[in-house]
Amino acid sequence: MSINTRTRNTLAGRHPELTAPQLKPFGAKKALNREALAGILFVLPTLVIFGLFKFLPIFGAGAMSLTEYSLNGDFEFLGADNYTRLAADPNFWQSLKVTFLYVAIFVPFIIAVSLAGAVLLDKLVRFTGTFRALLFIPYLSSFVMAGIIWTWIFSTDGPLNAALGGLGMGPVPFTSGPQLLVLLSLAVVSVWKGFGYSMLIFLAGLKAQPAEVHEAARIDGAGAWKSFWYVTLPLLKPVVFFVLVIETIVGFQVFDTIYVMTGGGPARASHSLIYFLFDEGFKFFDFGYASAIGVVLFVIVLILSLIQQRFFEGKDSK
Numbered sequence: 001m002s003i004n005t006r007t008r009n010t011l012a013g014r015h016p017e018l019t020a021p022q023l024k025p026f027g028a029k030k031a032l033n034r035e036a037l038a039g040i041l042f043v044l045p046t047l048v049i050f051g052l053f054k055f056l057p058i059f060g061a062g063a064m065s066l067t068e069y070s071l072n073g074d075f076e077f078l079g080a081d082n083y084t085r086l087a088a089d090p091n092f093w094q095s096l097k098v099t100f101l102y103v104a105i106f107v108p109f110i111i112a113v114s115l116a117g118a119v120l121l122d123k124l125v126r127f128t129g130t131f132r133a134l135l136f137i138p139y140l141s142s143f144v145m146a147g148i149i150w151t152w153i154f155s156t157d158g159p160l161n162a163a164l165g166g167l168g169m170g171p172v173p174f175t176s177g178p179q180l181l182v183l184l185s186l187a188v189v190s191v192w193k194g195f196g197y198s199m200l201i202f203l204a205g206l207k208a209q210p211a212e213v214h215e216a217a218r219i220d221g222a223g224a225w226k227s228f229w230y231v232t233l234p235l236l237k238p239v240v241f242f243v244l245v246i247e248t249i250v251g252f253q254v255f256d257t258i259y260v261m262t263g264g265g266p267a268r269a270s271h272s273l274i275y276f277l278f279d280e281g282f283k284f285f286d287f288g289y290a291s292a293i294g295v296v297l298f299v300i301v302l303i304l305s306l307i308q309q310r311f312f313e314g315k316d317s318k
Helices: 003-013 026-064 079-088 092-125 126-139 143-154 159-166 179-207 211-217 224-235 238-251 258-260 273-282 285-318
Strands: 067-069 076-077
Touching: 026 079, 026 285, 067 224, 067 273, 079 285, 092 238, 092 273, 126 179, 126 224, 143 159, 143 179, 159 258, 179 238, 179 258, 211 224, 224 238, 238 285, 258 273, 273 285
Parallel strands: none
Antiparallel strands: 067 076
């Protein structure tokens, strides 16, 4: 009889409450350790690549923001001078205002469209896969291509203004008019381009909800709206939180659409923080100052994500 077997028999005699499944051989622990080690080795290349191309640039940008860095590799340590300069720069505050306005328009818009699309797909009985693929196609297109197409659609002689002219309305300057109109037009393009991703996440959350809960709501006499508001939406809270954080980050990182459609204009009306960073870094080659803008943007997004998390946790605790 092996040692492990004798030990298990002894433990079973002294502690009959320990059943056979609870008395695992000592070799099982070593097997679990080997499996854990194998798992770590499998994901290690991905972790290394992720660290090199994600975390290392973050720390590098933080270090560069404290210097005056030139293209030839020379740098001069400035301490917090770039941040002091940033706080006194009116262009920074203008870009910050533009970014917050854009996020305030874009995030609720894309969440509403994505959730509506997911609910409609969830109700479909036939051709669900076909409609899902069709609605997801814009997400697969490039921002540059989407920007070029929508620039033509929004132009004064484009199809949208032609349709408005047929209704007796004058041409609307979608990308060259007032700031709110310009930002709304840019948000429409970004929502059209990106809602498919969040829609699929919402759809997965809807499919995971137990049918018994909705059946109970129908038996209690809840209509479609009450069932959605009091049953479906509360069960979707974790999904809504995830989409909210992801789309907030996407909103603060807006660049491609602005670069293609407005170039930051008119009169800096769409000059976002990322566009400001791009100008400072790749037009004026002020890499230290551009890195400081990136660090500030990172801190803003981090704080907003923590606030959103605290808000949803507070809702769940009530």
